[in-house]
Amino acid sequence: MASQAAVDKHRVTAVLVSHNGAVWLPEVVAALTSQTRPIDVITAVDTGSQDSSTKLLKSARIPFISADVETGFGAALSLAVNKLPKSIDHEWIWLIHDDCAPAPTALAELLAAIDDRPQVVMVGPKLLGWHDRTHLLEAGVSIAGNGARWTGLEPLEYDQGQHDGNHDVLAVSTAGALIRRDVFEELGGLDPNLTLFRDDVDFGWRARAAGHSVMVATGAVAFHAQASANERRTVEVDGAFLHRPLLLDRRNAAYVLLSNSSWWMLPWLVVQILGTAIARAVGYLLAKLPGYAGDEILAVGSLLVRPGLIIAARKVRKKQRFVSARVIAEFIPPRWSQVRLASEGFVDAVRAKLFPENSQVPTSSVLDANEDEDLLTPVNNNNWFGVFKRPEVIGFVLISLVSLLNSRNRFGALVGGALPISPAGATDLWSTYFESWHQVGMGSTIATPTWVAITATASLLFLGKVQFLITTFFLVAPIVMMFTASKLLKRLTSNSWISIPAAFLYAVSPVAIAAVSTGHIATVLFMILAPLVALLLSDVEKIESFSWRKIAGVSLLLALLYGFSLMIFVIGLAAGLISTLSDYEKHAQEANAPLYSLRLQKRAALIFVPFVMNVPYSLETIMHPSRLLVEPGLLISGGGPIHALLGNPGGANSLPIWLVSPILLVLIVSLFSSTHARRIAEYGVGALVLAVVISSLSISTHGNEASSKVWPGPVLVLVTLASVAAGTVLLDRLRETLVLSHIHYRHILSALLLFTTFTYSVLAIGWSVTKGADSLVQANRETVMPAFLSVEKDVKILVLREVGSENDKKIQYYLSRGKDISLGEPDVAPPQTVAIADAARGLIDGSGVTSSSTLSDFGVKYLYVKAPFKREIIRSIDGLGGFSRTSATSLGVVWKVTAPASRLMFVGVDGVRKELEAGEVGARTFVPSAGTLILTETYNRSWQVLENGYRLDRKMNEQGLPTFTVTEAGEISLIHDGTVRRGWLSLQLIFFVIVLVMALPAGRRKSEISEKELA
């Protein structure tokens, strides 16, 4: 090989480092030998290759040094450089990886780029993919503040010359990099602590800190297989802990940042590196790559436990530094660019998932064009009016109009029916969810249902405005119901003139109208999601074919629904039992035990995993089964079995019973069909039977002592959906039959069905936009509790109110904490204390001479009778004694209980009762002497009072209230220990994460990704 030094003043020594690179080495050697600017000297270092690498080097007549298998890239390089003759001016070392093949002009281009740039000591080529040679890998490299390797390129970016040119960069990859030998030796070569990965960035950073320049010359091109990074060969270098490339990469990234950055940046960098490592680890865990997750954490941990390494490295760099380390600041990517890249990647991934590119779509070739035909084809005028003739547009415009008209009294903070007022912010909902003690009635420890947390999370989309979320939810619900139903129905028919009207009927069905009018969140949500659940479970009869990942995914969706109403669990349980019994019969005939065992396992998982994900709320239903049949919010009575039979939940604000929907008729007709409609109708009838039975039951829960008929909304959702789906299939098939046949009973039956459906639709829409608009749920209604009673904190008020219609009035009472109830509170409301119930009864019938003292014992400070109310009873209360009127306004009458009444009472040794200050749950206050503390909340073992660091002795008094024995005067702390609640919530979070990880698509190790995909 002839020397070219005399031609271009440079002397280039190529150093090829090989390690098990026999796959790529022949091409690399060929590339080196075919350079247009011949290399002056080629030498190689082999680090213990087990393959035929050394044989290939020998046959190529490249002299090489055999090094130990654990020798790093930098150390190998130094070995070779040290063997070279003494350095001369303009001597360059060309670093060649055994998986990097430079283009023939690469060296010439590199030397041309530095010819008139004496300050440049390191120059690198543009790196393209080994397999896809248009894939741009790198054109210079940097490091982000979190240690990420930053190329500034998009994933799989196509090289179109968009980054071409000679640019100053922080560093270039060592693959194909040309480094001036004197500077290489001056800086001590590549850092020996960086056995592999990031040594390039480190060297570039050091070179720049030493006052030199680094550049990329894109005229020079090299093709790089990135074999180590892509796990195409085992990393065996010394110090590569567990020989894991990712671990080594992350560790080295942190090392580079901590060794080279200014000292005052170090704390922020440590935080950033740690935070990023944790975030990445969580991401890898979700992608089911625990090995990578461990690498992330171990990499940072292994470095931080050896600070001496960093200190030594910083000392070395300090000696070499001529300019501030901040000189590289312009090459560090701004933080927003990383965020932008990550978000773009996420959006692309979601888009690719939602709208996969359809490679099946035929594309017309220009060669297929028939020019004569072109001349005859009229020009497309884009007739926009035609759009409004499409059933989709007509249907969705109509449902939007109906929803708007029906919601005209619901623009604002919604309240009424089953729906209490929403809190102003999501934080209030979160605190309701997390708190172990609920200040409702006499207080309770009932587990808050999961829907509270889900609603709080969803409100983040509305900047935490829960009221905005709820209003929007009820406003758009019918439109979304129609949308999801149309998604399902399009699977059953390709005729939009059938599927869209059917979806419209679903959105104006009796259960949909009643659920929106009465504020039944769970039913409305189930109406939206039921078609999607049906789509996911369309092949549930072959449940054995479901992957466990699919089971987990559907479980997540069902857990969301269970979180709103466990009635959906009841539905699932009933369906599961029937299916299992059916399987048992089939098993007796087929005797295929493994198959039926698998079916049972998967079915059980589908039913019970969502149940477990809703602990502790779901577990409490074992003790209180009535909670299985309720929805979020207040208990609103259903209409009973006859209503349910007609697909109408009944009760207040539901469609009148004379407005009969065609649901039952369609189901029965479909039962006699010979099409798939029959099977769907059988499911619908099953659900109808369940709805009829459930609607005949009466329960009392959610703070309602009186029995109320169960609202069968969720079950009727399935009945409605089945009816709509069966009707769609029926019509789709029937249309062709009717067209081709003479008039017979099918024609008459179809006409009857269509007439019933049309009549129902018109009447239901009419009712919905007129009377239906005056729904129980309305916006911006006046509060029950007057503002002046809400001012005083820590106060219990017994509220009496007359409710019901003019002819059927009823007096009811409850303990208020000074304000109206808000979202989530009815779900945790305790049953009423017997003594308070007696006191309230005494107030009403005039026998309550002791009512005042009872209320005082329970810390009830005020009695409030909400107007309008029977004046005789008001006078009766006036005559009872123990109450003094404080106000009588148009809102109602307020009496103050004359005896001391407070949340925290102190009874001294002299027997005198005294009110003490107390906070909302916990309190810090002062007791004047020895005596007894009475907390006027329901007794619970988690109540604790601490004085001087000791717990006071706790007992339950005859009224069922917790009392504490105080032995001396001093400051006390009242707390409700929420350890148990926190434990349950942690368990719930663990269940959720496990199911979520199982449901997510599994990530692949780089070694599992094909060469083609990696390019």
Add this chain to the structure above:
Amino acid sequence: MNFSRPLRFIAFIAGAITIASALNVAVTKKSYSENYPAVVCPPTLSGLSSQISLSSKKTPFQRLQNRSTKTEPVKVLRLPVMKDALLFDAQGSTPVVWQSRTGSWAGGALCSGPASSQWFVGASADITTKGRLMVVNSGLSDAVVDLNVFTENGKQPPRTLNVPSKNYLVIPVDSLAPGDKTLTVNVVPRSGRINSFMIDEQGKGLRALGGDLVNPTSSPSRTVVIPAIPNQGKKPGQGAAPAHVLRVLTPGEVDASVTVELLSSDGVFIPVGLNSRSISAGQVSEFTFAPKISSSAFAVKITSTEPVVAAVESSVAIGGGKDFTWSTAAPELSEFTMAVTGLTPLIVFAGSEINVAVEVTLVNGKLIRKAIKGTDVATWRVPAAARSFTITKVGKQTYAGALVSSVNGYGYFPIAPGSVLTRVEIPDSNIRILNP
């Protein structure tokens, strides 16, 4: 087609309906608490004497000004009252109080439960009056009461009273509208367990002109029946028969047109000048009439275009002196028991078809049954030894009042329950009431 499978599903639906019907019991059973509110009898003012007729010696009572809430049995069937207002737990039997000033006047009133509104049509505030309004608070909390006073000069500025618990206030009637002649007082408790009583006592200098207890009515009505008005007729040597004065008020905002029908055993007729008489809204009007009838008692039925309250003042001679009575409106007669021990009232029934069954309990415990039938007006004298009578059956649109004559004077009280069975629904606990 095989119909067995679809029919099986339809059978499932039928089965579900059957099960549901069995489970579907009524869930909104209401529970009620029933009782008769305790009744209050008026206090006895200075110079007067009172006796309260009771139907049982075991009737529990308490003195209102005694702070204790304990009750004790009354032990007698006619209780003389020295001073305090009394509270009786009479359980459906209405006690009657008879008050009198010796040699001057006498009058009767019903002991009654707390009222939400009472209209007293009677008395005057001119110089002849010595009347008193007694406002009794039988509750254990202080009460606030509004007084609305109407006179011939229209509505007077309202007054508000604070009545201490278990106490009463006595207000001179002449202080309500000084100088005005015709009074009508509406007592409206804003809070508290309130009963009011009115005494109309008149005199000219040292000469007593008589007096009476004015019985209240609960609310104005378009049809008012005053069932018992004494009619003594023209006595020998007397120039003219004593006249009756009808006092009527429409408390609303619109003038009313009233027609007065006189019902007596002599027939039904409209007195001269009392057909479609216009009365001004808010002003108390009086009309004098002197019917020429032979019966000793008659009734009046007033029909009006607007709700009115009304009463008739009748002069009576008793012994050698003069007295007057205020016959007030009575509600439609219903089944109830009234204690009349020591009184032998003449009960006057009024109505187009009178058909009343009465059961009288004598002091010795014996029962006497009596059926009273008639048209327009019927009278029945309660036996002297009666302790109580019970209306066991009554036709529609029948009204009754009692006239009692004693040595001190003449009195009237309506036949109406002092306290009605109060049926209170036992309340439920429901957090829903804290939601708008």
